[in-house]
Amino acid sequence: xxxxxxxxxxxxxxxIEVHRYxxxxxxxxxxxxxxxxxxxxxxxxxxxxxxFAELNPAAVHRAVLDxxxxxxxxxxxxxxADGRLPLTGLDEGEHELRVETDxxxxxxxxxxxxxxxxxxxxxxxxxxxxxxxANDVFTxxxxxxxxxxxxxxVTAPPEWTVLGNGIATRVGAPEEGRWQLAPTxxxxxxxxxxxxxxxxxVRTEHAGLPFGLHVRRSLAPHLExxxxxxxxxxxxxxxxxxxxxxxxxxxxxxxxxxxxxxNSGAMENPGLVTFxxxxxxxSAVTDAERQTRAMIVAHEMAHMWFGDLVTMxxxxxxxxxxxxxxxxxxxxxxxxxxxxDTWADFGVRxxxxxxxxxxxxxxxxxxxxxxxxxxxxxxxxxxxxxSYAKGASALRQLVTWLGEKTFLDGINDHFTRHRFGNATLAxxxxxxxxxxxxxxxxxxxxxxRTTGVDTLxxxxxxxGDRWSAEIRHQGSGPDGDAHDGDAxxxxxxxxxxxxxxxxxxxPHQLVLRERVEAELDGAEPSLSLSFTGPRxxxxxxxxxxxxxxxIRLDPASWKAIQRSLSGLPDAVSRxxxxxxxxxxxxxxxxxxTDYLEAARAHLPHETDIAIVQGVLAFAxxxxxxxxxxxxxxxxxxxxxxxTCRDLLRRTEDGSGDGLRLAAVRTFIGSATAxxxxxDWLDGDTVPGGPALDPELRWQILGRLAVLGAVGPADxxxxxxxxxxxxxxxxxxxxxxxxxxxEAKEAAWQTLFGDGTNxxxxxxxxxxxxxxxLVTATAAGFWQPEHHDVLADxxxxxxxxAVALGARRGPAIANSVARFGFPSTVDAETLRLGExxxxxxxxxxxxxRRLADQIDDLRRALRVREKQAN
Numbered sequence: 001x002x003x004x005x006x007x008x009x010x011x012x013x014x015x016i017e018v019h020r021y022x023x024x025x026x027x028x029x030x031x032x033x034x035x036x037x038x039x040x041x042x043x044x045x046x047x048x049x050x051x052f053a054e055l056n057p058a059a060v061h062r063a064v065l066d067x068x069x070x071x072x073x074x075x076x077x078x079x080x081a082d083g084r085l086p087l088t089g090l091d092e093g094e095h096e097l098r099v100e101t102d103x104x105x106x107x108x109x110x111x112x113x114x115x116x117x118x119x120x121x122x123x124x125x126x127x128x129x130x131x132x133x134a135n136d137v138f139t140x141x142x143x144x145x146x147x148x149x150x151x152x153x154v155t156a157p158p159e160w161t162v163l164g165n166g167i168a169t170r171v172g173a174p175e176e177g178r179w180q181l182a183p184t185x186x187x188x189x190x191x192x193x194x195x196x197x198x199x200x201x202v203r204t205e206h207a208g209l210p211f212g213l214h215v216r217r218s219l220a221p222h223l224e225x226x227x228x229x230x231x232x233x234x235x236x237x238x239x240x241x242x243x244x245x246x247x248x249x250x251x252x253x254x255x256x257x258x259x260x261x262x263n264s265g266a267m268e269n270p271g272l273v274t275f276x277x278x279x280x281x282x283s284a285v286t287d288a289e290r291q292t293r294a295m296i297v298a299h300e301m302a303h304m305w306f307g308d309l310v311t312m313x314x315x316x317x318x319x320x321x322x323x324x325x326x327x328x329x330x331x332x333x334x335x336x337x338x339x340x341d342t343w344a345d346f347g348v349r350x351x352x353x354x355x356x357x358x359x360x361x362x363x364x365x366x367x368x369x370x371x372x373x374x375x376x377x378x379x380x381x382x383x384x385x386x387s388y389a390k391g392a393s394a395l396r397q398l399v400t401w402l403g404e405k406t407f408l409d410g411i412n413d414h415f416t417r418h419r420f421g422n423a424t425l426a427x428x429x430x431x432x433x434x435x436x437x438x439x440x441x442x443x444x445x446x447x448x449r450t451t452g453v454d455t456l457x458x459x460x461x462x463x464g465d466r467w468s469a470e471i472r473h474q475g476s477g478p479d480g481d482a483h484d485g486d487a488x489x490x491x492x493x494x495x496x497x498x499x500x501x502x503x504x505x506x507p508h509q510l511v512l513r514e515r516v517e518a519e520l521d522g523a524e525p526s527l528s529l530s531f532t533g534p535r536x537x538x539x540x541x542x543x544x545x546x547x548x549x550x551i552r553l554d555p556a557s558w559k560a561i562q563r564s565l566s567g568l569p570d571a572v573s574r575x576x577x578x579x580x581x582x583x584x585x586x587x588x589x590x591x592x593t594d595y596l597e598a599a600r601a602h603l604p605h606e607t608d609i610a611i612v613q614g615v616l617a618f619a620x621x622x623x624x625x626x627x628x629x630x631x632x633x634x635x636x637x638x639x640x641x642x643t644c645r646d647l648l649r650r651t652e653d654g655s656g657d658g659l660r661l662a663a664v665r666t667f668i669g670s671a672t673a674x675x676x677x678x679d680w681l682d683g684d685t686v687p688g689g690p691a692l693d694p695e696l697r698w699q700i701l702g703r704l705a706v707l708g709a710v711g712p713a714d715x716x717x718x719x720x721x722x723x724x725x726x727x728x729x730x731x732x733x734x735x736x737x738x739x740x741x742e743a744k745e746a747a748w749q750t751l752f753g754d755g756t757n758x759x760x761x762x763x764x765x766x767x768x769x770x771x772x773l774v775t776a777t778a779a780g781f782w783q784p785e786h787h788d789v790l791a792d793x794x795x796x797x798x799x800x801a802v803a804l805g806a807r808r809g810p811a812i813a814n815s816v817a818r819f820g821f822p823s824t825v826d827a828e829t830l831r832l833g834e835x836x837x838x839x840x841x842x843x844x845x846x847x848r849r850l851a852d853q854i855d856d857l858r859r860a861l862r863v864r865e866k867q868a869n
Contacts, residue, residue, distance in 0.1 A: 002082045003377040004054070004132065006314055006370060009143040015049045015090075016141065018042045018148040021189075023138045026155045027125060027196055028177065033058055033102045034112060035155075038139040040097045040148075044090040052084040054135035054142045056111075057101035060085075064098045083135060099139040107770040108811040109263035111136025112194075115770070117260070119218035119724045124197035126259040126274055130267055131315065131383075132376040134189040145313045145422040147186040154179040156196050163195040163214060165271045167253050182252055184270065186420045188311050193269030195257045202227045206235050207242070212255040215280050218724060222282045223258070229290070230256070230297070233337060237298045240336040241305070241328075244408050247415040250309045256297070260725060261772045263811050266296050268303030268325070275300075282726070283695035286658035288609040291339040299329030310415055313422040315379030316370045319448075320428060322383070323366065323391025326350075327399075330392070345610035346392070347545045347575035352582065352614075354389030355550070358453050358476075360855045362848055366391045367425045367448040377844045380810060393548035394447045400494050400546045401443065402436050410435035446491050446522065452476025454491055456520070456541045457552035467535035469497075471527045473520050490522035491549075497529075498543030498573060499536040502564060509567035510538055510560070538564075545576050550583045566602035571611065578615055585627065586859065588866035592627045595619065596639045604646035609658040612647070616640065616666040624670070625784050626825055626860040629868075633784065640670045652688050661690060668699050674709035694722050698730030705737040706783050712738070729776040736780030741789055747781050748793065751820065752800040771811050778820030787824060794822045794829055798836035798850075805846035813842075817849035825860050833857065 019041045026035030040053070063070040063085060070076065070085075079086050085099065105114035105125070110133045116123045127137050134140045154162045158177040162168045166182030200220035202213045213230055215223045234256070242248065251271040262276035279293045306328075307321035330342045357363060364372060366386055373379050399407045410432035418427060425444065432440045455474040460467065475489030497516040503509040513536055520527050537560040541551040553561060561577055568574045581598060584590035599615050606612050624636040647663035650656065664686055671677050681700045685691045692700070701718055704710045712735065719731040736747035751774065769777070782790060801820065805813030822829050833854040836842065842850065 002084065003375040004143060005375040006316075006373065009145070009314060012051050012141065012143065013145050015046065015051050016042050016044055016146070018141050018146045020149045020151060021138070021140070021192075022151045022153075023192075024153045024155075025138075025194065027160075028155055028157060029102070031105070031114070033104060035101075036103045036138050037098070037100045040139065040141070041094070042097070042141070042148075043094050044092055047090075047092040049090040049092075050086070050088045051090070051141075052079070052086050053097065053099070053139050054083055055080075055085060055099065055101060055139040056083050056103070056135045058104045059102045061100040061102070062098070063100075066095055085139065097139070101139065103136060103138075106136065107261075107768060108809060109261055109771045110809065110811050113259075113261060115260040115725075117216055117218050117725060118728055122198050122217060124195075124199070124216050124260060126195040126257065126262075127193055128263070128267060128274070129192050130190040131380060132190070134192060137192070137194075140189045142189045144188040144190060144311050144315070147188050147311065147420065147422070149186055150181075150184045150192055152181040152192075152194065154181070154194065154196065159198055160196050161199045161201060161214070163193075163199070163212075163255055163257055163272050165191070165193050165251070165269060167210065167271075185250060187270055187308060191269050191308060191311075193267075193272040193274065195259060195272065195274065199257065202231075204231055206231075206238065206254075207249075209249070210253045210255075211235075212253070214255060214257040215277055216260060219258070219277060219280050219282060222280050226280065233294045233297050234301070236336045237301050237332055240332050241301060245305055245415065246412045247305060247309060247419060249304060250420070251304065254301075256300075261770050263771060263814075266300045268300045268307055268321075270304060270308045273300045278726075282724075283693035284657075284661055284690055286609045286613065286661050288345060288613055288658065288662075291333070291342060291345060291610070294337060294339055295329045295333050295342060295345075298332045299325045302328035302332070305415060306411075309420060310418040311422050313424050314370065314373065315376065315382070316368050316373040317423075317425055318379065318382055319366045319387045319391045320423070320425065322387045323395055326388045326392035327395040341571045341608060341610070343545060344571035344575045344608055346389075347572060348578055348611050348614035349617075350389050351393060351545075351548075352389075352579065353385035354391075354393060354548070355385075355453055355579075355583065356586075356856075357385035357852075358390055358451065360852050362851050362855075363451045365449050365451055366394055367444070369449070380845060381848045390548060391448075397447070397494065397547045398432075398440075398443065401492075402432065402438065402440075406436045407432070443492070450476065450489070450491065452489075454493070454549040455552065456493070456495070456549050458539050458541060458554050458557075460535055460539060460554045460556065462535045465534075466530060466532055468528060468530045469539060471497075471518070471520065471529070471541065473522070473525055473527065475522075490520075490525070492522045493520045493542075493547045493549060494518075495520070495541060495547050495549075496543045498538070498540035499531075500538040500540065500560070500568070502537050502560065503567075506567070508564050510564050510569065512569065515543060538568075540573060540576060542576055543573055545572050551576065551580050552584070552589075553577075553580060562598060562601070565598060566605035571608040574606070574608065574611055575614075578611060582618055585623065586863065588863050591867055592623045592863070593632075593636075595623060596636060600639055600643050600646075603643050604650055606659075609662060612659055613662045616643070616662065619643075620666055620669055625823065626856075627863045627867075629864055630784070630787075634672060637670045637672055641667055641672075644670070648686075648688070654689075657690070664690065664696065665699065668696070668703050671703055671707070674704050674707045677704055678709060694724070694726065694730075698722070698727070698734070702730070702734050702737055702780065705734045705780075706739065706785055708739045710734075712743075725772070729772055732773050732776040733780035736777045737783060739783075739786050739789060744781070744786070744789055744793070747777055748796075751777050751781070751816065752796075752804055768808075771815060774812055775815045775819050778816055781820060782823035784823050790822070790824070794824055795832055797822055798832055801846060801850070802836065802839075802842045805843045806841070810843065810845035813846035814849055817846055817853060821850070821853040825857060825864070827861065830854065830857050830861065 022039040024037040134142045156177045158175050162179040164181035165184045171180045172178040199214040200217050253271050255272045258275045258277035258280045266275040302325040306324040312320050333339050333342045414431040429440050457472045459470045499513045500510040503511045538557045585595050644663040644667035651660040677700050715734045
């Protein structure tokens with residue numbers, strides 16, 4: 001399929017205006033195809049205009065323009081093969097295009113996804129049109145700045161429920177299965193949404209609008225258990241947004257559908273937000289995971305205004321959608337729900353996504369220049385930690401600089417000026433400048449148009465009854481002073497500096513002496529501050545985590561942290577310190593074993609679950625598996641296991657269920673001997689709790705598979721016990737994790753295929769793997785314990801991934817690169833990866849993900865080299 005270029009989109013927007021889509025979908029035509037008839041009312045602004053509509057059909061039956069049948073042979077047939085229907089010689093004025101097609105169901109989470117639940121055989125559909133997959137569902141002028149009314153009709157099996165952007169109503173006789181969706185206000189094509197199937201629904205009303213929660217029937221008991229919590233979060237966020245936004249909620253209903261095999265966390269379709277259905281919890285979760293779900297609810301609701309009511313003109317401004325929703329999601333949750341430590345969670349688990357992405361060669365500005373996003377293929381790559389986490393951090397710093405009221409005044413001005421329309425970065429900054437009277441454009445140039453992470457490091461000196469701190473400010477360029485065009489490499493930062501002392505009566509506790517506000521304008525390489533009295537035991541830069549920068553600790557402060565990190569009184573402050581330690585490990589400035597020792601000393605006393613989960617995850621997946629050489633890995637796993645045992649002992653009295661669950665999960669993943677895990681599995685419980693739910697059973701079985709303590713019969717028995725889709729995925733992961741050569745080759749053939757097992761990317765029955773089964777199989781395949789048996793697969797991986805990505809598209813390419821990249825940390829894997837990047841064959845999504853993985857591998861090798869020296 002071709003991609004849409006920015007130049008083509010601009011030309012088309014100048015030529016036509018789109019008024020209305022009338023879409024008729026027939027979902028009763030079998031398992032492979034559905035009928036899609038689209039009528040588009042649009043107008044041409046000049047005579048003789050040539051343009052095109054996009055579609056990706058299995059077959060085109062008719063195309064009629066203004067009552068005239070279009071010839072679908074010759075050059076038109078060639079264009080259709082590339083996903084375009086030419087519309088030539090248009091007269092100035094109104095036009096109507098009607099296209100009748102058959103479209104294909106997908107199994108990759110793109111377009112119209114079809115899923116059959118193995119638990120009960122029921123089938124479910126949903127659409128994912130973002131960002132350029134609307135043409136897999138209906139014929140479209142598919143670009144964000146050609147908004148139109150959507151009028152959708154659906155024919156479905158009579159026992160199904162149909163959901164969409166507008167309120168869905170049955171029409172005609174019930175046995176006909178006909179549905180009419182209420183017409184929408186003007187929205188972009190990528191926001192058109194539909195879900196259909198025998199969904200279980202829980203409904204209520206709030207503020208005069210119908211609210212609904214929907215999930216497949218096999219998960220109905222779990223949705224019922226969580227419905228009150230989900231509705232409470234939804235109502236609280238809805239009410240808070242109405243308090244701070246002057247524009248009312250712009251759509252006629254608010255449905256939240258939890259759908260199977262969804263690639264993203266959620267999608268902000270107006271009136272019908274779709275979520276991955278893992279967010280309907282069927283096993284025990286920590287409170288941090290409930291908080292994450294609540295944040296996603298708040299994030300997606302923010303999009304109803306920023307993204308849906310006002311939409312970016314082109315994909316270079318995707319950050320306007322995602323950074324804003326990310327910031328508001330955390331902020332609104334903190335203000336209006338029981339989850340009051342959301343910024344600690346953001347700091348220790350989400351912000352690192354941005355930091356990591358911003359230090360790779362593939363980094364880009366939060367708001368890239370338009371020429372850096374020349375087409376939709378390039379735009380797809382920017383749904384990353386820069387557009388989400390870094391952008392949200394930049395907005396948090398902007399709020400710190402402007403003040404919350406001024407910021408919200410600017411937001412409301414933006415909504416009023418561009419409601420149901422499109423806007424750019426310049427429009428947004430203009431609104432903030434009007435509300436503040438400040439030079440927000442200059443701020444945006446330095447924060448949103450530049451790349452990389454600044455570093456702030458203190459140099460502390462004491463002299464008698466006075467002490468001073470020089471804050472050294474290294475810019476984001478490679479030499480710390482590089483410039484991007486005319487923009488200074490150093491960004492301005494308004495920060496808080498926490499001054500802490502050991503508590504006299506409790507030396508493992510730290511007490512805040514003072515929090516000092518400081519402003520670094522970026523023009524100078526350092527800022528000097530002087531104080532009276534003794535120097536504090538800990539000087540913590542960016543206390544409160546209000547800006548986006550790496551920080552360092554002076555030697556005396558690091559000594560205080562080694563002694564008393566868990567004694568810092570605020571969770572956000574502790575998250576800042578853990579991030580600093582993480583950054584120092586990644587930059588080769590702190591031995592990885594020192595990080596493990598800090599975790600061993602302080603996690604058993606930590607009260608914030610998000611911090612525990614974030615630190616354990618970094619220790620287990622990055623330090624043990626990548627940053628330490630193989631001969632030190634067993635000791636690292638032993639340290640992590642001992643940390644988890646301490647957490648288990650601390651929670652034996654029944655307190656801290658979430659902390660206990662986090663410790664159990666990491667203990668399972670760190671086990672090097674099977675006996676204890678086998679006892680847990682046989683007893684169906686962890687001694688002292690928790691009882692093993694399906695998730696924990698599959699996790700234990702997966703680790704036992706890695707250790708060679710179970711076989712295919714054990715995996716099949718567990719799959720029979722858990723016949724759900726999650727059970728299928730767990731079985732696929734466990735089979736791929738078995739250590740013998742036969743199991744590895746079978747998993748490889750399932751993923752990539754070399755002419756057996758039904759062909760490339762097929763299971764044993766020849767059925768093409770869904771996106772989730774690809775992910776599960778890839779995640780199980782590469783294990784550090786299996787390097788010897790996997791050695792021959794490393795050179796096979798790169799050409800196989802390129803071929804699979806070309807055949808199955810971006811979603812599968814992303815999964816096989818993200819979860820299926822070789823776990824070997826050596827120069828030969830790096831050489832093969834760089835060689836693959838030098839070839840022209842990889843599709844953009846795969847190339848970007850491989851480039852990031854290869855850079856992470858390069859970093860791991862550097863860290864190992866520095867530690868060895």
